[in-house]
Amino acid sequence: MTEYSPGSQEAAGPVGQPTGSEQRPFVVALVLNWNNLPDTLECVDSVRGSDYPNLAVWVVDNGSQEDPSAVLQERYPGLRVLRNPGNFGYGGGNNVGLRRAIDAGAAYVLLLNNDAVVAPDCVRSLVAAVEADCRIGMATPRVFYYDRPTEIYWDGGVIDWESGDVPHDSRDLPVEAGIVRSEWLNGCSLLVRAATIREIGLLDERYFLYFEDADWSVRAARRGWTNAVVLQARAWHKVHRSTGGFANPAIRFYYFRNRYLFAAAHRPSRGCLLWKLRYMWKMCGEYVAVCHERETRQAFLAVVVSVLEGRSGPYEATGIHRRVVLALDALLVLAIKGVATLKRFVRWNRREGPG
Numbered sequence: 001m002t003e004y005s006p007g008s009q010e011a012a013g014p015v016g017q018p019t020g021s022e023q024r025p026f027v028v029a030l031v032l033n034w035n036n037l038p039d040t041l042e043c044v045d046s047v048r049g050s051d052y053p054n055l056a057v058w059v060v061d062n063g064s065q066e067d068p069s070a071v072l073q074e075r076y077p078g079l080r081v082l083r084n085p086g087n088f089g090y091g092g093g094n095n096v097g098l099r100r101a102i103d104a105g106a107a108y109v110l111l112l113n114n115d116a117v118v119a120p121d122c123v124r125s126l127v128a129a130v131e132a133d134c135r136i137g138m139a140t141p142r143v144f145y146y147d148r149p150t151e152i153y154w155d156g157g158v159i160d161w162e163s164g165d166v167p168h169d170s171r172d173l174p175v176e177a178g179i180v181r182s183e184w185l186n187g188c189s190l191l192v193r194a195a196t197i198r199e200i201g202l203l204d205e206r207y208f209l210y211f212e213d214a215d216w217s218v219r220a221a222r223r224g225w226t227n228a229v230v231l232q233a234r235a236w237h238k239v240h241r242s243t244g245g246f247a248n249p250a251i252r253f254y255y256f257r258n259r260y261l262f263a264a265a266h267r268p269s270r271g272c273l274l275w276k277l278r279y280m281w282k283m284c285g286e287y288v289a290v291c292h293e294r295e296t297r298q299a300f301l302a303v304v305v306s307v308l309e310g311r312s313g314p315y316e317a318t319g320i321h322r323r324v325v326l327a328l329d330a331l332l333v334l335a336i337k338g339v340a341t342l343k344r345f346v347r348w349n350r351r352e353g354p355g
Helices: 037-048 069-075 089-103 120-133 196-201 214-221 249-266 272-289 296-307 319-352
Strands: 001-003 027-033 055-061 078-081 108-113 114-116 136-145 153-154 177-182 189-193 227-236
Touching: 027 037, 027 089, 027 120, 037 055, 037 069, 037 108, 037 114, 037 136, 055 089, 069 078, 069 214, 078 089, 089 108, 089 196, 108 114, 114 177, 120 136, 120 189, 120 227, 120 272, 136 196, 136 214, 153 227, 177 319, 214 227, 214 249, 249 272, 249 296, 296 319
Parallel strands: 027 055, 027 108, 055 078, 136 227
Antiparallel strands: 001 078, 108 189, 114 227, 136 153, 136 189, 177 227
């Protein structure tokens, strides 16, 4: 990892920190960038426009094809940039910044997807809510869609342990004094207490992309911390801007593989084997359902192979794992075509048979 401007004023903290009784807890905002500098610039602009006085903004670059450091430092003199040699995923990339932020004395770290922007009072509202309740370990703002700025994208979520899914659904979650007590928290804009990180550890890098936030939330809750959505705080998210959403087969792989990893790690042990068998059967059904879409069906097959191999981390586009997926895919496509041919033959034989 290459680090830039370690001795800059912003590396140690923002200019003009209040002193004495007005001192506020030191917050480091980490913006994770990967090949999407325009959104990162807008995100950094929004954070630097915050009215919270003791705030530093750092950018963690996850091995982008072009080094954004020169552009960032020209636009924001003294900005701290941590550049990773490769794409470490959401967990690995943020963990680099989390370690440095805690070492720098941050009381809180704000994780921000680079395709999110925050309101000027967002950080202040989050910190005020967490400071008022010592059991809150993590907190998010209420998040709206960027292109539909009054429509809510996130204000709380639940966990479906039967499927392993983590839907955005706040309808039955408890609300008190403008705080939603959520079962898990969305990582696009997530304030985390340094003391919580020290107790539960960093993000789990096995996931690479998706479900790290749910995993972190469950780990915190099981140690007695509260996961909170602060309704007064606001942010806006360009949903799927960086990944393309489910139109991208790799995203389907991460979502379904990581849903298995998450549930296997955290769901109650009773009936766990039966649940795993049902999950694998469901993946086979998903494969058959998209058998006409080559890349998508191979993504579902890669989920099955990864689970059987106990493989985690990034989606394998090359190597022996990929060759195994391609070979199995070819065999299964032949089998599916054979079954379809047999069914057509049986139907034809019934029509042409005696009587």
